[in-house]
Amino acid sequence: MATTTAVLSAEPIGLPRRFLAMLPGIGLLTIVGLGGKVLEKSIAAYTKAHHLVVPNIEYVLWAILIGLLISNTIGVAEVFKPGIATYEFWLKTGIVLLGARFLLADVLKLGAVSLTLVLIELILSIGFMTLLGRIFGLSPKLTSLLAVGSSICGVSAIIATKGAIEADDEDASFAIAAILALGALALFTFPPIGHWLGMSDRIYGLWAGTGVDNTAEAVAAGALFSDAAAKIAVLAKTSRNAMIGFVVLGYALYWAARDGRQAVGDKAAFLWQKFPKFVLGFLLISLLASLSIFNKDQVNSLANLSKWAFLLTFAGVGLRINFKEMKKQGLRPFIVGALGEVVIAAVTLGLVLGANKLVKL
Amino acid sequence: MANRVTQGKPKKSLSLDGWAVAIALLLAALVKLGALKHVGW
Numbered sequence: 001m002a003t004t005t006a007v008l009s010a011e012p013i014g015l016p017r018r019f020l021a022m023l024p025g026i027g028l029l030t031i032v033g034l035g036g037k038v039l040e041k042s043i044a045a046y047t048k049a050h051h052l053v054v055p056n057i058e059y060v061l062w063a064i065l066i067g068l069l070i071s072n073t074i075g076v077a078e079v080f081k082p083g084i085a086t087y088e089f090w091l092k093t094g095i096v097l098l099g100a101r102f103l104l105a106d107v108l109k110l111g112a113v114s115l116t117l118v119l120i121e122l123i124l125s126i127g128f129m130t131l132l133g134r135i136f137g138l139s140p141k142l143t144s145l146l147a148v149g150s151s152i153c154g155v156s157a158i159i160a161t162k163g164a165i166e167a168d169d170e171d172a173s174f175a176i177a178a179i180l181a182l183g184a185l186a187l188f189t190f191p192p193i194g195h196w197l198g199m200s201d202r203i204y205g206l207w208a209g210t211g212v213d214n215t216a217e218a219v220a221a222g223a224l225f226s227d228a229a230a231k232i233a234v235l236a237k238t239s240r241n242a243m244i245g246f247v248v249l250g251y252a253l254y255w256a257a258r259d260g261r262q263a264v265g266d267k268a269a270f271l272w273q274k275f276p277k278f279v280l281g282f283l284l285i286s287l288l289a290s291l292s293i294f295n296k297d298q299v300n301s302l303a304n305l306s307k308w309a310f311l312l313t314f315a316g317v318g319l320r321i322n323f324k325e326m327k328k329q330g331l332r333p334f335i336v337g338a339l340g341e342v343v344i345a346a347v348t349l350g351l352v353l354g355a356n357k358l359v360k361l
Numbered sequence: 362m363a364n365r366v367t368q369g370k371p372k373k374s375l376s377l378d379g380w381a382v383a384i385a386l387l388l389a390a391l392v393k394l395g396a397l398k399h400v401g402w
Binding site for chain 1: 374376377378379380381382384385386388389392393397398399400401
């Protein structure tokens with residue numbers, strides 16, 4: 001009798017069990033997100049009933065704050081972690097659904113402006129972060145990861161680059177911690193600066209989409225300003241995400257040559273592998289909306305479904321930030337990241353304002 | 362008794378992006394077909 005043992009390294013547990021493991025965390029995301037929504041409504045009703053003049057705090061901020069409070073006080077139990085990690089799935093689902101709110105012509109016009117800004121921002125931020133990394137004596141691979149994280153799309157870009165350049169786990173953790181901490185900071189700095197400068201929804205949205213690193217934080221920073229700004233931030237950030245393959249390929253080739261390893265074989269396949277496919281979903285839904293496949297009520301339904309998906313994302317943003325864990329990573333990568341971010345935020349602000357003068361946004 | 366170890370072909374599973382696009386398209390189809398109506402906020 002033969003005993004056959006199947007070795008399946010890719011999927012140790014089946015899909016139903018993985019789904020079940022996610023349920024507690026998804027439940028927590030829902031409770032935190034709804035908590036934020038209820039708090040916004042209750043405070044608005046209370047202040048209105050008592051004729052108080054208090055600035056309205058959006059559900060986005062409440063959801064993030066409740067998440068932050070849980071994560072940094074009682075902590076998040078292991079049972080919730082697989083579900084909380086789905087925040088990125090909700091983010092991408094929300095972005096694809098939001099495509100219904102864009103006509104393809106708008107996507108092409110704003111996308112072209114965003115792409116031009118993104119290209120300039122990429123060159124400047126990669127150059128500046130590399131210089132800062134050298135000045136502060138960070139390891140070259142950590143510097144590469146920080147440069148990619150701050151110039152493209154935060155954590156996803158760091159993870160994609162880590163594999164391509166064969167960086168250490170420790171360097172990747174440093175870079176991810178720095179980018180997450182700075183993303184959290186952007187949530188509390190971008191919206192007040194936008195209001196202070198009297199920016200329009202479109203200009204602010206473009207700035208948040210090109211200036212904030214991580215996609216979830218970029219969308220949240222947009223939503224904290226206004227719904228319209230969030231919409232534009234999603235478009236600008238999506239254009240930026242589309243560049244990930246090219247930058248990761250560039251770094252992979254550079255590090256392969258430097259380490260004396262074999263360079264990337266099929267570059268087209270590499271680019272396709274790294275390309276964020278949800279961008280195609282976003283364009284497809286936008287194309288369908290442009291062809292009037294959906295009526296007005298259906299577009300509203302899709303936009304609201306997108307908001308529900310973002311609600312879970314914002315709850316996840318707060319729940320995964322743990323300041324104690326970040327502190328353990330040390331201060332230097334954080335300082336490099338912070339200095340870089342301030343410069344990137346200033347440069348992207350200048351670029352967006354300049355673009356507005358050239359092509360009325 | 363022979364102890365045979367077979368190297369199972371790694372299953373092609375949908376990526377995170379693939380799942381997000383699939384679920385979003387499914388929701389769009391449900392809205393289009395009228396199974397999901399007047400989704401509120």
